[in-house]
Amino acid sequence: SSRNQEESDTAGVVEEKVVKVNGDIAIRRYNKGRFLGKGGFARCYEFTSLETRKIAAAKVVPKASLAKARAKQKLMSEIKIHRSLHHPNIVSFEHFFEDNENVYILLELCTNQTMNELLRRRKRLTELEVQCYLMQIISGMKYLHSHRVIHRDLKLGNFFLSDKMEVKIGDFGLATKLEHDGERKRTICGTPNYIAPEVLDGKQGHSYEVDVWSLGVVAYTLLVGKPPFETSDVKTTYRRIRMNAYSFPDHVPLSEQSKSLITRILVNDPSKRPSLDEMLDHEFFHQGNSIPKLLPPSTLACPPSSSFLRQ
Numbered sequence: 001s002s003r004n005q006e007e008s009d010t011a012g013v014v015e016e017k018v019v020k021v022n023g024d025i026a027i028r029r030y031n032k033g034r035f036l037g038k039g040g041f042a043r044c045y046e047f048t049s050l051e052t053r054k055i056a057a058a059k060v061v062p063k064a065s066l067a068k069a070r071a072k073q074k075l076m077s078e079i080k081i082h083r084s085l086h087h088p089n090i091v092s093f094e095h096f097f098e099d100n101e102n103v104y105i106l107l108e109l110c111t112n113q114t115m116n117e118l119l120r121r122r123k124r125l126t127e128l129e130v131q132c133y134l135m136q137i138i139s140g141m142k143y144l145h146s147h148r149v150i151h152r153d154l155k156l157g158n159f160f161l162s163d164k165m166e167v168k169i170g171d172f173g174l175a176t177k178l179e180h181d182g183e184r185k186r187t188i189c190g191t192p193n194y195i196a197p198e199v200l201d202g203k204q205g206h207s208y209e210v211d212v213w214s215l216g217v218v219a220y221t222l223l224v225g226k227p228p229f230e231t232s233d234v235k236t237t238y239r240r241i242r243m244n245a246y247s248f249p250d251h252v253p254l255s256e257q258s259k260s261l262i263t264r265i266l267v268n269d270p271s272k273r274p275s276l277d278e279m280l281d282h283e284f285f286h287q288g289n290s291i292p293k294l295l296p297p298s299t300l301a302c303p304p305s306s307s308f309l310r311q
């Protein structure tokens with residue numbers, strides 16, 4: 001009820017009842033701190049464990065919003081998939097529990113928010129920065145795909161930035177796990193932002209290639225400053241995607257390598273798109289002052305753009 005919602009909205013301590021193996025009940029307490037924002041049905045806060053003093057980013061999902069089976073299944077699927085993932089470029093899933101009012105999901109705190117905020121501040125990034133961020137995202141996606149997980153909603157708002165500006169892929173609310181190789185998914189609920197044409201077309205199902213498509217949209221958006229198919233109306237955007245109607249604006253100086261990479265990825269036939277490894281082999285990642293190939297991407301803090309770095 002709204003009164004409970006109000007109560008749980010005030011600052012305070014959240015208690016988790018833990019049943020021990022010998023049947024004793026232990027209580028874990030968390031301090032509910034700063035409001036971080038809304039994410040779907042959830043209100044998100046900093047949670048500090050009073051036991052370990054560790055701070056997490058918590059999604060607090062009111063059980064009232066889980067009354068419908070579909071919403072409950074979606075949340076359980078998100079938890080089941082996310083808690084099984086462990087990689088430096090995937091948001092780490094710390095813990096989850098419930099009380100009478102809410103389900104609590106505790107996630108890695110990413111104090112530099114998401115790449116959405118980064119791009120909003122910067123208008124657009126240098127090619128060197130985009131190389132560096134994309135390498136980390138591809139590293140996380142190689143891990144996901146090798147575990148048969150398709151994210152299906154890769155977008156700047158789901159790329160979280162740690163205090164060290166490392167990229168962490170988050171929000172597995174639309175993710176799916178393939179049960180066997182070659183399986184093709186038929187449906188997607190929700191409105192993935194950078195939706196691939198085969199998902200719109202819906203005839204031959206979709207698979208890992210939808211995540212590769214999204215990467216093309218992400219690369220274009222970071223380098224140009226706005227998404228390739230964006231219009232004021234969703235239907236028009238979908239038509240542009242189906243028509244593959246995008247172009248590189250004249251006023252944005254883009255290298256041939258950048259345009260070539262994006263053009264290679266944004267093809268409507270999913271079987272013609274590069275694999276993640278083929279993307280990393282593209283000249284875009286080896287142009288100019290390229291990043292030493294030997295260092296794992298996650299150990300690289302992406303160089304902030306400044307005049308002498310601007311190509």
Ligand SMILES: CC[C@@H]1C(=O)N(C)c2cnc(-c3ccc[nH]3)nc2N1C1CCCC1
Binds near residue numbers: 045059109
């Ligand atoms: C908890 C939900 C979501 C999230 O999934 N993570 C990992 C996250 C991490 N740090 C933060 C964060 C730390 C400092 C500011 N935000 N935020 C995260 N969010 C935001 C909260 C509001 C909308 C999405």
